[in-house]
Amino acid sequence: MLRVRVAFLAFLLFGLAIAYRILDLQVIEGEQWKSLADEIGLQYRTIKATRGNIYSDNGSLLLTSLPFYKVALDPSVSEESVFKKDIDSLSYRLSKFFKDKRASDYKRMIEAARLKGREYIVINAEEITYQEKKEMAKWPLFRYGRMKGGVIFEKVDKRFHPFSYLGYRTIGYVNQSNEGAGLEYSFNQYLAGSSGEALFRKVAGGRWRQVYDGTEIRPENGLDIMTTIDVNLQDVSQDALLGALKEHDADYGCVVVMEVQTGEIKAISNLSKTSSGGYAERYNYAVGSQGLTEPGSTFKLASMIALLEETNISLDDSIETGEGEYQYYDRTMPDHKPGGFGKITVKEAFAKSSNIAISKLVYAHFGTNPQRYIDFIKGMGLGRPLGFQMVGEGHPYIKETTDKTWSGVSLPWMSIGHELTMTPLQTLTFYNAVANNGKMIQPIIVKATVKAGQPVKTFDSIVLNKKICSDKTLEEVKLLLREVVLDGTASNIKHSHYPIAGKTGTSQKLINGRYTKKYYTSFAGYFPAEAPLYSCIVVIDNPKGYRQYGSDVAAPVFKEIADKIYASNLQMHPPMPDDLYVDETIFPVIRSGNLEDLTMICNQLGVSNHKKSGKEWVKTKTEANYVNWVSNDTRNGLVPDVVGMSLRDAIYILENQGLEVRYSGIGRVKKQSASPGKKAVKGSKIYLDLG
């Protein structure tokens, strides 16, 4: 046991040594370590992740993060002589820059703080840009820097809208407490990224420096999102809407433009009146629940489809609408034409938006079994949320026959778009389905999330209903929608550059259970009518003045947007007619050049031309009333024929052959010094006469 005792004794001694060492650290070296604890000032600090950008459909920046700076000052650090010398000129500059206080006020504020020995004052809460900060750093006192001058520029990352207020609400925001709206909020999980964290050590001057101890968690920067927004269309829509809102002194309005085949939202604008009388993007009425309203006459399209699909009526059937008033139980259904429409065809009833005709038809065919009508409407896909990508989509409501408020007048009123609510986007999706040959697709606004230019996740629009109705019915309702513009309520917009098809909507607003003299006007439709490219809805709420109908208020906005899209979209122009008369004197002078360039110019100017040559370079031959392209040989080693070409083309071709070009005059090539087809000697000069 002796050896065991010896070993135990050794352990006992070691235990005592530990005890001694603890006492040593606590008592003898105690102060040293305790002060070190305060001094080292270690802290886990978050490293903020950079938030992702939001891009338009062609990659323009809609929203990005930029550094801004807040100007603060430590007035205690500067030397008395420096401070005295610079304070006046600094105060003057500050006053001139911020324009909020007089120079003497700035001086008094800074001097007072210095006297009190304060180490931190905010000069101005306004945030300045990087450029301004660079400039400001050269100012008196500030130029001595943080340690001697006391200036503190505090960096603040701010979201910046390069297109200012364009689509402001749709792009949206997220605040400190993670509340927000729009894309910023809906796609926050992608945009935000995740903050990292690392151990920092306090260093002189109150700054923090990272301790690389291997425990840091790197921040994961946010992804960018690629939207479907077309900046030009957005601009056009917002402009047109704003104009109309101002003209009619309306409460709010919204516009959504959607690409028919893809469901991509190309523009979405929401403007509402501010307390100061101007208009601003404050709520997304197109999408959100505050935008839920009784759609009014635009809903007649759904009733019409139900009638055409479920009954055997024909567009040419006639119906008696009487003298503009029709009684359903205790309620009177009015038509908007004083005196009534009398006896009209179904086609006219839709085009002129007769409430009586549509409701009578629906009541006659579905009155015994209203549920059949409701089931059909819901079967098409109406009455369900779209599952739109943005948070807060309004939940549509279509009354059921089992509803407590269901009454005898429910069906006729529903048939003309009352006693049910939808958002503008939901109505547009329905119209888009008609334009898209019956295929109802979910609208989308974000195509993909992107990291460093590479897509991470793409979003495709979902087909909500493969076919909302038969092709026959589609043809008929397309005809009806066209008729509205040609000879119906929206005939005021028939002179657009190309055919528009759509439906007006005017509904009296229901306030506290009573219909008032306030209106909700809208126009939903698509264009060009035959081969629709875009669908669009315009909503204007509570317009003032004597013109309060959808045709007068909303439809012109639709036309303005459509016209501007037309002007900027070559794809939509009809091809030039072949029998275009060409006057010899105004025939454009095209003699020679690049085939692709010339064809494009001719097509845009409407000059008929024929492509016989497959070569890159061509000469022209005018035959009868069109231009024929004849190939211009530019074989290697031979001097090419450049007569008739523009100087740009001529230099390109000649220098490709190794020739050195000298020229005189202005205009196209008139003469060339070396004749075409000769052997081209590399490096030799060729003189061109222009004229």
Add this chain to the structure above:
Amino acid sequence: MYRTFIEKHLKGDPIIWFIVILLSVLSIFVVYSATGTLAYRHMGGNTEYYLLKHTMLVLLSFMAMWIAHKIDYRYYSRISRLFLWISVPLLLITWKFGVTINEASRWLTIPVINQVFQPSDLAKLALITNLAAMLSKRQQHIEDLKDTLIPMLLWCGLICGLIALTDFSSATLLLVTCLLILFIGRVPVKYLALLVLVGILAGALAFSIGQRGETVVSRLKDYLDPTEIPFQAKQSYIAIATGGVTGKGPGNSDQRNFLPHPYSDFIYAIIIEEYGLAGGLAVVVLYLALLWRGIITASKSDRAFGGLLSAGLCFALVLQAMINMGVAVGLVPITGLPLPLVSMGGTSLLFTGMALGIILSVSRGEIEEFGGRSGNIKNVPKAA
């Protein structure tokens, strides 16, 4: 009634049971506090995650301890050689293909249950048990160099060398433990020098082909340079200095946020910070008491094997505890050794439980039936 239940199921030295339970309870408290930061940064603030995980392991190690103490200790003599053989290829596989944590591959993943474990834990337990068995068999001719000492020295050198490939501190600790056991087992001191020589040779070899050479050099340099105190040590000293006599109270540690591995390598610093000098000393006393009870058990054991086994395992465990505490207070250069029974740490807790179970098994003496059948263990005089 409880008493009879305890007497029936928890056999062996009650004081050892008591100490182990005390340390385990302390362990759960301190680990819960020390893993706060870890939980916030890796488990999204789910602080209970590590608490539950650790408590589960503590309970499992109790289970291992209970099972191990039910088995007659002489049985371990037989299986220890088998495990020793198994651990050689395991250590080699770990070195080449193991899971890497903190730049050292010390872990192997057990297939099916997908749990990592350190083969060095197994090797250590097997080597100590086997050394006790070899020593007890050769007590009569302990001074015989060829038959007695060479095989033992070779095994010690081989296992320590293999462990040193990936973990220098554990290897050194095991070598010192082996020295202690040989010393207790009456091996002449002049031969012990031989083991030191073997150790140095194995160490040098591992140093040149292993993974940890650079770390060893830099840590020793840090320790020997009086002007430069490493970051971890500074943080540990601050924890101890700010703890005072009674500490900041459970769960109030500040330094857990800055100390690397506050739940394992530097858990003793956190204990002192939260429970003060009083708590720190209590822990030292508990370990010394555990060692003392282990020695008592050894001296009461009828067989040399039992005595050497109990003493060896006890010394191994307490030695590691002393080294860990020594690191925290700056008596020993920084090593990555956990505080046995207290630190959070997966399967090594189970091996600690097993070792304690074996000690308890020795303390309860021979189990009759088993003794009757055993033939290969000769009854030899008590060691030491």
